[in-house]
Amino acid sequence: MLNKNHILISALLAAGALAGACSQKTAPKGIDAANLDTTVQPGADFYDYACGGWMKANPLKAEYSRFGTFDQLAENNRSQVRELVMGLENAEAEPGSNAQKIGDLFAMGMDSVRLNAEGIKPLEADLQLIANAPREKVIEMMATLPGLDVFFGTGVMADLKDSNVNTMYWAQGGLGLGDRDYYTDNTERAESVRQAYRTYLTTLATLAGYSEADAKRLTDNVMAIETELAKNQMTRTELRNIEAQYNPTTVAELDKKYPNVSLKRYFELQDLDVDKIIVEQPAYYAVVAKELASQPEQVLRDYMTASYLGSAASYLSDDFINASFALQQAISGVEEQQPRWKRALSVPNGILGEALGQLYVEKYFPASSKEKMLTLVGNLQKALGQHIDKLTWMSDTTKARAKEKLDAFTVKIGYPDKWRDYSGLTVDPSLSYWKNIQNAILFNNDYNNSDYGKPVDRDRWHMSPQTVNAYYNPTTNEICFPAGILQAPFFDPEADDAVNYGAIGVVIGHEMTHGFDDQGRQFDKDGNFSNWWTDGDAKAFNALADKLVAQFDSIEVAPGTRANGRLTLGENIADQGGLRVAHTAYLNSLGDKEGEVIEGFTPDQRFYLAYANVWAANIRDAEILSRTTNDPHSLGRWRVNATLRNIAPFYTAFDIKESDPMFLPEEERVIIW
Numbered sequence: 001m002l003n004k005n006h007i008l009i010s011a012l013l014a015a016g017a018l019a020g021a022c023s024q025k026t027a028p029k030g031i032d033a034a035n036l037d038t039t040v041q042p043g044a045d046f047y048d049y050a051c052g053g054w055m056k057a058n059p060l061k062a063e064y065s066r067f068g069t070f071d072q073l074a075e076n077n078r079s080q081v082r083e084l085v086m087g088l089e090n091a092e093a094e095p096g097s098n099a100q101k102i103g104d105l106f107a108m109g110m111d112s113v114r115l116n117a118e119g120i121k122p123l124e125a126d127l128q129l130i131a132n133a134p135r136e137k138v139i140e141m142m143a144t145l146p147g148l149d150v151f152f153g154t155g156v157m158a159d160l161k162d163s164n165v166n167t168m169y170w171a172q173g174g175l176g177l178g179d180r181d182y183y184t185d186n187t188e189r190a191e192s193v194r195q196a197y198r199t200y201l202t203t204l205a206t207l208a209g210y211s212e213a214d215a216k217r218l219t220d221n222v223m224a225i226e227t228e229l230a231k232n233q234m235t236r237t238e239l240r241n242i243e244a245q246y247n248p249t250t251v252a253e254l255d256k257k258y259p260n261v262s263l264k265r266y267f268e269l270q271d272l273d274v275d276k277i278i279v280e281q282p283a284y285y286a287v288v289a290k291e292l293a294s295q296p297e298q299v300l301r302d303y304m305t306a307s308y309l310g311s312a313a314s315y316l317s318d319d320f321i322n323a324s325f326a327l328q329q330a331i332s333g334v335e336e337q338q339p340r341w342k343r344a345l346s347v348p349n350g351i352l353g354e355a356l357g358q359l360y361v362e363k364y365f366p367a368s369s370k371e372k373m374l375t376l377v378g379n380l381q382k383a384l385g386q387h388i389d390k391l392t393w394m395s396d397t398t399k400a401r402a403k404e405k406l407d408a409f410t411v412k413i414g415y416p417d418k419w420r421d422y423s424g425l426t427v428d429p430s431l432s433y434w435k436n437i438q439n440a441i442l443f444n445n446d447y448n449n450s451d452y453g454k455p456v457d458r459d460r461w462h463m464s465p466q467t468v469n470a471y472y473n474p475t476t477n478e479i480c481f482p483a484g485i486l487q488a489p490f491f492d493p494e495a496d497d498a499v500n501y502g503a504i505g506v507v508i509g510h511e512m513t514h515g516f517d518d519q520g521r522q523f524d525k526d527g528n529f530s531n532w533w534t535d536g537d538a539k540a541f542n543a544l545a546d547k548l549v550a551q552f553d554s555i556e557v558a559p560g561t562r563a564n565g566r567l568t569l570g571e572n573i574a575d576q577g578g579l580r581v582a583h584t585a586y587l588n589s590l591g592d593k594e595g596e597v598i599e600g601f602t603p604d605q606r607f608y609l610a611y612a613n614v615w616a617a618n619i620r621d622a623e624i625l626s627r628t629t630n631d632p633h634s635l636g637r638w639r640v641n642a643t644l645r646n647i648a649p650f651y652t653a654f655d656i657k658e659s660d661p662m663f664l665p666e667e668e669r670v671i672i673w
Contacts, residue, residue: 030598043660050612062336068617109344122432146441147311163527183230196330333622353464472514502610505582513577604653
């Protein structure tokens, strides 16, 4: 099953939040000087200058591959959620209540004695089914066995060209390493990850009872079929081409052309009558049909076994968990597993996210924060409108349509007005932990599939309230700021306006600008994938975007490795737009007044320092390489240094000179929004 909603949604990854007008204090808080490294000049490396003190004071702990200021907030939120869950554990929860489900899921994850005693037993019956499956049963097992993730994924979301109606999507999938490049690249790093994956597969098979020879066979078969699939998948950069992935057809037509895939049967086994479907990668569909028809049955069985074991590993004994962690180490460089309580807490926090979110906002989210955010969003919308009006590269016709889209934004703050109903989910401690996870997978699949053919629910949230993040969804033209991010250190009513606008103000502007980035701009005010641009304006936008791509392509993130400007284009546009729009909104808030100097920093200096501090982080070398491969966000250092080099007021604020490394000649700077 594929959760399609998150393929197009543009999340900040890390963010901050504030209020429109901060409460007036006689001494508003400015920049925390401890975050700075004043041995570095702002014009030499602004990221090190602004964040160096924080980085020295917060060395990486063994459990992290990257740790930044937003991770600090996430840790605080996790502790708050843990306190809520522990309270539920100690209470007499009514059977079938959300409290019972949350408490029991957490308790099962914490019960290492039971998990280690059970070992592979919770999987034995399903593994036997896979081991005996004939070729024609593969599609049936894909449709009915939760935890089996092979070949492709399906899911329901809004029709990109009719955003009021939900339809079904089909997309490439089935790679144990997630990203195709790990299989296809010839770099030393990719080879080391592949070797770690081979070790992982062999370990899982051995723990499942395979002999040494059979474990080697499984490993070889899985690597062979997944490599073949990877070679025929679209790259992450190619996946940014929305038009290429909108290929509506019918299940009947697909089944006629590729009868061995049998989508009609696949959906019928899920109690779905699917007629129309949008295939995102038609060429890959043909490859799946070929592999299903031509691979020996033993290869298909080994492939399914490995996928199923991989899905279950985190919910089994310590031996399985350690095997998964060893693979994670190879990819990210992390040195130590998170404590069991953090891993156990992530399960109810994900499966029952809104149930926990309801408890979270009742205790930790004041109504005043929501009102202040609404005010600030309004200020940012006005500022973005001003920027659109002043664009020199866009015609009046497209400007008018852009303003219509801006005015049509839906704003979601804090938490949903209607909470999700979890009454259909059963959590039974008499069953194994994995069986309960399987039931949750089925519950969420049914929840998503039940939307097929129905009107889009525009009130639905795609993040839980306790999440430290924010997002823009193009099919509903909405921006969302969960409660989890609307608190200190990002939302601080005692900080001065320049600091707040530089933090949460930029975050809000970032999400708004996603509506006009290289992907978001292709959707109209109603959320339809539709060309509302003149040809000349589209050409001008693409020319500017290409220049921004080239800027980031030139960045060496590690020796011999450069950033991927095309993959990160949307986020880079949003970072730049967020900075420019938030700065305008701040200047608007001053009116005829001049901002005061606080602790030696001018308002503009505090604004840009606050922005940089949002991205303060330490990161391992392996994680730099991993994120450069698969993350559509630029690394924090370059979200600061590379973006600010295009922003003229930044030069004035810190007296950046032509001889400084941070200087970029004016003719090379790129301004889009």
